Amino acid sequence: MVSRSAGVIVIGLGSFGSATAAELAGRGLDVVGLETFGPAHDQGSGHGGSRIIRQSYFEGADYVPLLRSAYAGWRRLEERTGAQLLTLCGGLYIGSETSPIFAGACAAAQRWELPHEVLDADGIRARFPVLAPADDAMAVWEENAGYLRPEAAIRAHLDLATERGAELHFGERVMDWRATHDGVEVITEQQNYAADRLVITAGAWAPVLLRDLGLPLIVQRQVMYWLQPEFTAASGYRDYTDWRLPVYIEESASRDHQIYGFPMIDGPDGGLKIGIHHGSIIRESTADDLDRTVSDAEIAAVTERAQQLLPAIGARPVRAKVCMYTMTPDEDFVVGRHPDHDRVIIACGFSGHGFKFVPVIGEVLADLVQHGATGHPVGMFDPCRMLSSSDRDRTGWPLQSR
Ligand SMILES: Cc1cc2nc3c(=O)[nH]c(=O)nc-3n(C[C@H](O)[C@H](O)[C@H](O)COP(=O)(O)OP(=O)(O)OC[C@H]3O[C@@H](n4cnc5c(N)ncnc54)[C@H](O)[C@@H]3O)c2cc1C
Numbered sequence: 001m002v003s004r005s006a007g008v009i010v011i012g013l014g015s016f017g018s019a020t021a022a023e024l025a026g027r028g029l030d031v032v033g034l035e036t037f038g039p040a041h042d043q044g045s046g047h048g049g050s051r052i053i054r055q056s057y058f059e060g061a062d063y064v065p066l067l068r069s070a071y072a073g074w075r076r077l078e079e080r081t082g083a084q085l086l087t088l089c090g091g092l093y094i095g096s097e098t099s100p101i102f103a104g105a106c107a108a109a110q111r112w113e114l115p116h117e118v119l120d121a122d123g124i125r126a127r128f129p130v131l132a133p134a135d136d137a138m139a140v141w142e143e144n145a146g147y148l149r150p151e152a153a154i155r156a157h158l159d160l161a162t163e164r165g166a167e168l169h170f171g172e173r174v175m176d177w178r179a180t181h182d183g184v185e186v187i188t189e190q191q192n193y194a195a196d197r198l199v200i201t202a203g204a205w206a207p208v209l210l211r212d213l214g215l216p217l218i219v220q221r222q223v224m225y226w227l228q229p230e231f232t233a234a235s236g237y238r239d240y241t242d243w244r245l246p247v248y249i250e251e252s253a254s255r256d257h258q259i260y261g262f263p264m265i266d267g268p269d270g271g272l273k274i275g276i277h278h279g280s281i282i283r284e285s286t287a288d289d290l291d292r293t294v295s296d297a298e299i300a301a302v303t304e305r306a307q308q309l310l311p312a313i314g315a316r317p318v319r320a321k322v323c324m325y326t327m328t329p330d331e332d333f334v335v336g337r338h339p340d341h342d343r344v345i346i347a348c349g350f351s352g353h354g355f356k357f358v359p360v361i362g363e364v365l366a367d368l369v370q371h372g373a374t375g376h377p378v379g380m381f382d383p384c385r386m387l388s389s390s391d392r393d394r395t396g397w398p399l400q401s402r
Contacts, residue, residue, distance in 0.1 A: 002185065002194045006032040006167075008369055009186050009195040011174045011209065013039070015046035015150065015355055016347050017201035018157035019362025024199075025164035027366060032195070033166055034188060036173040036205075040154040044203045044287075045324050047151055048224045050262050050273055051355040052247045054091045054145035055114050058104030059331065059353060064112045065377055066360050073359025074148065081156040084149070089263055091145025092131075094124065095251035097138050101258065102251075105140035117141040130229075130243055132311050134253065147247055147262055150355055157362070174202075174209065179341040197369050198344045204287035204324040206334075206348035215334060215386050217349050220325040221285045223294050225302050226271030226318040229264075235312040240268045249277075250309055256280070259305055271318030274306050277352060287324060294320040325352035328386060333357075335364060335381035337372070345369055346383060 007030035010021045014035075021033040037043050053071070057063040074086045095102040109116040119127065121137045133139070162168060169188075177186045177198060184198040202209045204219045231237050249260040257279025264272055276282070281301060285291065299317050306313050328334060328349035338344035345368045347361060354361070360376060367374035 001192060003191040004032065004193050006030050006193060006195040008032075008197040008199060009034065009184070009193055010199045010201060011177070011186065012200065012202040012205070013154075013158060013168060013170070014044045014201065014203050015154060015358050016203075016350075016361055016365070017199070018154045018161065019358045020199050020201060020347075020365040021161040021166045021168065022157045022164065023362045023366040024369060025161050025166035027370060029369070031161065031166040032193060033161065033168040034172050034174050034186065034193075035168070035170050038170050039158050040151040042321070045326070045350070046154055046203075046355065048273070048321055048323055049149065049151070050147045050265060051150050052091065052145070052249070052260065052262070053086060053148050053356040054093075054142060054247070055112075056093065056105040056109040056116055056140050056142045058093060058101045058108065060104075060380075061108040061111045062377070062380060064108055064114070066357055069360040069363070069376065070357050073363065074153075077153070077156055077160070077359060081160060083152050083156040085153050085156065086146060086148055087265070088144060088146035090246035091142045092119075092124065092128070092139050092246050092248040093142070094133055094137050094139040094248065096134075096136050096253070099251045099255060101249060102138045102140060105142075109140060109142070115143060128245060130237075130245060130310055130312060131248070132309060133250070137250075141246075145247055147265065148355060153358065157358075177209070179344060184341075184343055196343065199365055199369060200338075200344065200346045200348070201365070202348065204326045206326060206346070208287070210346060210348070213339065213383075213387070215349065215383065216329055217334075218327045219285050219287055219290075220327055220352070221283045221290055222275065222323045222325050222352070223298060223302070223320055224323055225274050225299065225306075225320045227274055227303060227306055228271050228314045228316050228318050229310075230312050230314040237312060240264045243272070245272075252279070259309060261306075261310075269318070272310070272313065274302065276302060276305065285324070290322060290324060292322045294322060325350075327351045330385075333361075333381040334383045334386060335361060335378050336383050337368060339384050339387060342372075349386075
């Protein structure tokens with residue numbers, strides 16, 4: 001029996017669901033949000049204290065218009081809520097001259113006339129003496145890059161959603177949903193809901209809630225490490241204020257992984273946050289079977305890798321924490337109408353680079369709920385591109401193509 005009817009239900013109030021609930025409620029819709037865990041929890045993909053934001057997008061120059069909208073969206077959210085979410089500290093994207101990261105960042109910066117500088121290895125060392133890039137390294141330096149505070153951002157969106165009248169339920173896991181002739185039904189551990197429209201922003205649980213669709217999504221276990229620099233006389237550094245660093249991403253010489261990191265944004269005891277994108281250290285998982293313990297062998301391997309770029313990093317990690325990527329085969333996102341159900345909008349598969357886009361994707365999802373179309377250039381995220389069946393109904397696809 002249905003115990004609550006809503007205009008729109010949002011399943012998953014993490015990074016994208018919190019933004020979508022805030023946007024929909026701001027447009028006057030009757031919104032119910034459902035979330036398994038508590039507000040801004042650490043069990044999904046939106047925790048760990050920081051996320052890189054940047055514009056010279058080596059993953060694809062087509063992302064740049066969305067990034068511009070996302071920057072504006074972050075600043076608007078800061079103004080509306082008073083939260084400090086986006087800090088610009090500059091970004092460095094390092095690789096050999098022909099590497100995808102360097103060549104891709106140059107291409108995006110040139111195509112969209114983004115302010116940037118090209119540095120060689122000596123230029124990198126001169127600007128950031130703590131870094132020891134390979135002699136053939138090249139980098140794009142971008143001043144307009146920095147980091148976001150993910151938990152604070154999710155909280156800000158949740159607060160805004162509530163303030164605007166959304167009804168948010170935490171500790172309420174959705175077990176199933178189905179499309180009906182005039183809407184959707186959603187079944188949680190506690191009760192049944194009906195709604196006119198449904199948005200599914202379930203992160204690493206998308207393969208469970210969208211199992212009928214058979215999207216080729218892979219969940220990856222990702223570890224975030226906080227390592228400690230050595231402030232000894234031998235290291236030449238007195239304290240963490242000497243460790244002036246931007247956000248940075250370096251592609252390995254073998255091109256099988258990237259190492260990325262942040263400045264010391266949490267003070268002298270907070271450590272330097274470092275992560276590895278791709279590579280043999282990464283393991284596949286499912287969201288419910290995730291191994292959340294980090295082994296000494298993993299810490300040793302990452303410390304050794306980090307020391308190649310930052311030789312003065314110590315062997316003692318401050319802490320490590322497990323998170324999840326939800327990968328698509330082409331590493332572009334999945335955002336759009338459910339291919340089989342007009343009233344259901346899905347957003348998942350953010351492939352480890354989605355957070356910076358949260359405000360603009362929140363707008364896109366609200367546009368799709370409200371109007372069935374959006375003016376933002378999201379055609380490249382069409383869910384139908386992931387489906388092998390050629391007989392899927394692609395007519396009426398609401399998104400504008402790029
Ligand atoms: C280690 C790491 C580093 C990253 N670095 C960057 C970066 O530097 N820059 C960047 O832009 N991006 C980065 N990302 C990617 C970015 O954080 C993710 O793309 C983004 O957080 C994904 O958001 P989401 O809303 O899909 O998932 P989540 O934020 O996990 O939200 C999904 C929510 O759905 C809820 N849920 C799931 N199933 C149900 C259910 N059945 N019922 C109710 N609720 C449910 C979950 O509990 C969760 O709260 C990184 C990701 C990781 C893991």
